[in-house]
Amino acid sequence: MSKSLLIITGHSQGLGRAILDHYLGDQSFQIIAISRTKLEIDSPNLQQISMDLSELDVLERQLPDIFSEVEFDKIILLNNAGWIGQIKPIGNLGPKEMRVQVNLNLLGPMYLTNAFIKRYKETDSEKIVCNISSGAASRAVEGWSGYCSTKAALSMFTLVAAKENKSENFHFYSLAPGIVDTGMQGEIRGSNESDFPEIEKFKAFKEEGKLVSPMEVAEKIAYLFDHTELFKEVIQDVRKFEIS
Numbered sequence: 001m002s003k004s005l006l007i008i009t010g011h012s013q014g015l016g017r018a019i020l021d022h023y024l025g026d027q028s029f030q031i032i033a034i035s036r037t038k039l040e041i042d043s044p045n046l047q048q049i050s051m052d053l054s055e056l057d058v059l060e061r062q063l064p065d066i067f068s069e070v071e072f073d074k075i076i077l078l079n080n081a082g083w084i085g086q087i088k089p090i091g092n093l094g095p096k097e098m099r100v101q102v103n104l105n106l107l108g109p110m111y112l113t114n115a116f117i118k119r120y121k122e123t124d125s126e127k128i129v130c131n132i133s134s135g136a137a138s139r140a141v142e143g144w145s146g147y148c149s150t151k152a153a154l155s156m157f158t159l160v161a162a163k164e165n166k167s168e169n170f171h172f173y174s175l176a177p178g179i180v181d182t183g184m185q186g187e188i189r190g191s192n193e194s195d196f197p198e199i200e201k202f203k204a205f206k207e208e209g210k211l212v213s214p215m216e217v218a219e220k221i222a223y224l225f226d227h228t229e230l231f232k233e234v235i236q237d238v239r240k241f242e243i244s
């Protein structure tokens with residue numbers, strides 16, 4: 001049996017939890033999962049690391065444990081943890097919240113991607129780096145300045161990484177998951193219309209059953225990881241493909 005490794009951030013709830021559940025059932029995968037919260041799951045193929053990924057000094061110190069000397073046939077880094085941030089117009093943002101958001105949504109994934117490339121670049125393993133993006137990476141949304149800009153920047157970082165590492169066994173994706181029924185959508189609906197003019201639209205998505213389930217998105221992401229030959233572009237949107 002081939003040996004694979006999944007390193008995933010933000011596994012404790014939402015989309016990350018659904019992806020974790022998908023891979024927990026696959027005995028060929030070892031999983032390193034990083035969130036602030038540890039789940040009550042006791043599985044021999046799961047190693048949970050409790051870490052605040054916005055604390056970059058802590059992350060930097062942990063990198064050697066995450067990218068160990070063990071060899072795998074396939075290695076996936078899935079930068080999924082993210083925060084919508086303070087939903088407020090520019091001018092009303094708190095400096096601390098801005099720093100936390102940029103660290104979590106952008107610099108953390110940059111540190112992890114950088115360490116991943118350094119560690120695995122010369123190995124024969126199949127390598128996948130998937131940075132979870134958003135439609136907001138290419139659409140200016142009032143009240144989401146930090147979210148739109150960190151997702152846009154991470155998407156460009158991923159494009160550059162792909163250009164620098166053209167190789168058959170190295171795949172980079174900046175992947176938008178669609179509008180997913182998670183805590184993040186709850187946070188969005190809990191904001192104010194004065195801070196977020198599109199709020200009614202997002203409330204209607206929930207009321208009209210238009211949010212997609214985390215498990216459905218997780219299945220599509222796993223399909224992409226299994227069929228990289230079908231997904232040549234770095235920029236991906238799960239709404240644009242079906243599992244066949």
Ligand SMILES: NC(=O)c1ccc[n+]([C@@H]2O[C@H](COP(=O)([O-])OP(=O)(O)OC[C@H]3O[C@@H](n4cnc5c(N)ncnc54)[C@H](OP(=O)(O)O)[C@@H]3O)[C@@H](O)[C@H]2O)c1
Nearest residue numbers: 010012013014015036037052053081082179180182183184
């Ligand atoms: N939901 C959507 O409609 C949607 C749409 C487009 C893109 N996305 C993207 O999809 C990804 C997952 O979002 P989601 O909707 O599943 O969000 P979520 O339900 O809010 O979950 C966020 C995850 O990130 C972790 N996290 C948050 N802050 C952290 C920190 N400081 N350090 C470590 N981990 C942290 C959380 O774990 P702890 O709290 O335990 O740390 C949690 O597991 C995000 O990148 C988001 O931007 C979501």
